[in-house]
Amino acid sequence: MIRGLRSRTHGVGSVAVSSGSAAAVSVGRGLRDAGSLSANEAVAYAHSMTTPVSDSALMLRYADGDAAAFETLYRRHNDALFRYLLRLCGSRAMAEDVYQEAWTRIIRARERYRPTAKFTTFLYRVAQNCFIDGTRRNRRYGGGPAPADLLCDGSGPEEATERANLRQRLFDALADLPFEQRDAFLLHEEAGLSIDDIAHTTGVNRETAKSRLRYANVKLKKALAENANPAAHGSDHD
Amino acid sequence: MIDGEIGSSAEQDVGKLYRSLAKEKAPEPLDQRVLQHAKRAAKREDTRWLRWLRPAIAGAVVSISLIVVAGQFDLWNLTPPASGDGDVVQDFDDAARESSARIREFGGAVTPQVLNPDSLPADTYQNVAPSTSTYCREAQIAGRAAWEACISALHTSGRDAEANEERRKLHAAFANKSP
Numbered sequence: 001m002i003r004g005l006r007s008r009t010h011g012v013g014s015v016a017v018s019s020g021s022a023a024a025v026s027v028g029r030g031l032r033d034a035g036s037l038s039a040n041e042a043v044a045y046a047h048s049m050t051t052p053v054s055d056s057a058l059m060l061r062y063a064d065g066d067a068a069a070f071e072t073l074y075r076r077h078n079d080a081l082f083r084y085l086l087r088l089c090g091s092r093a094m095a096e097d098v099y100q101e102a103w104t105r106i107i108r109a110r111e112r113y114r115p116t117a118k119f120t121t122f123l124y125r126v127a128q129n130c131f132i133d134g135t136r137r138n139r140r141y142g143g144g145p146a147p148a149d150l151l152c153d154g155s156g157p158e159e160a161t162e163r164a165n166l167r168q169r170l171f172d173a174l175a176d177l178p179f180e181q182r183d184a185f186l187l188h189e190e191a192g193l194s195i196d197d198i199a200h201t202t203g204v205n206r207e208t209a210k211s212r213l214r215y216a217n218v219k220l221k222k223a224l225a226e227n228a229n230p231a232a233h234g235s236d237h238d
Numbered sequence: 239m240i241d242g243e244i245g246s247s248a249e250q251d252v253g254k255l256y257r258s259l260a261k262e263k264a265p266e267p268l269d270q271r272v273l274q275h276a277k278r279a280a281k282r283e284d285t286r287w288l289r290w291l292r293p294a295i296a297g298a299v300v301s302i303s304l305i306v307v308a309g310q311f312d313l314w315n316l317t318p319p320a321s322g323d324g325d326v327v328q329d330f331d332d333a334a335r336e337s338s339a340r341i342r343e344f345g346g347a348v349t350p351q352v353l354n355p356d357s358l359p360a361d362t363y364q365n366v367a368p369s370t371s372t373y374c375r376e377a378q379i380a381g382r383a384a385w386e387a388c389i390s391a392l393h394t395s396g397r398d399a400e401a402n403e404e405r406r407k408l409h410a411a412f413a414n415k416s417p
Binding site for chain 1: 251252253255256257259260262263264265268269271272273275276277279280281
């Protein structure tokens, strides 16, 4: 769950679980000591401030018309989803289109949304479907990843060249994976989904999802090892 | 470090490496577009009922138009026909009223035995042949038209047998006779 919360910014109402809990407890204790809150109230206050509202609850609030709830939900998942689609699509232009389409469908589906599964599972399934539709509809995207675009993350020119090379190799190896393995890997790393959730999202059984994820990791490690020497180009396709 | 071993620790290494290298963020303009869309959609939530307004208005217009057109062409058959059975019924009613009025005029005491045959109109049955009318005894005194009206009244009241008997008598009485 924490791995899934990769947002670097905090929207209205969102709480950073790891850094805010101590502060909230401290504030609650202070209010109790000052007589503003009873002991039970202070505990309840600290609890409410450290327990983030679930994604499903936010989505249901948005369905009732609370736009601020949607913003909180969006800020939690926007960056991770964008990176997921960026790696999946291999093209920034397509990734942005698919990304916008995915959120548009989420917004439209708010009235029909039922928290029968994790919101993240729902979100990434919608994103997958948008990616598939985008691939069928727009052949113009085509081609492979544009390394410059994919590496554009706002980091300064002072970033170590070796790190940049490592990133390039990793992303190239990721792009070389079969779609299902790449998808499983990204769902695990970006969305923070468990193997069961990956299986549910992709519509396969647990063993298949586990197998895909394992092979993805093996191939990535192999590719990184083979490409560690810049002179040794080429990837090993299984 | 990277030795190709399959295992959870190896997977975690790759995952950890990926997470440390993948730093891209969603473009802010894209964020704003999505959030604006979400806000507009949430606002439309309040006026959701308006979605049904246009179809409801269209349905009402079509329904009213159909009712008006149907009324114009009398598709519901609400008004009685101008001719045919309606006229006949009206004629029977008029004749029955006329017959009743003329019968009352002559009073219950008027009988063929009492009446002076010489004072009767030329077209009465008494001038033609001895009276054998059973049900329209008084009506025949007023004339053929009244007798016909009486027969019609009998038909109207469902006494077809009596009406047919009276008609036979009338035809017999006025055979070869002009009214």
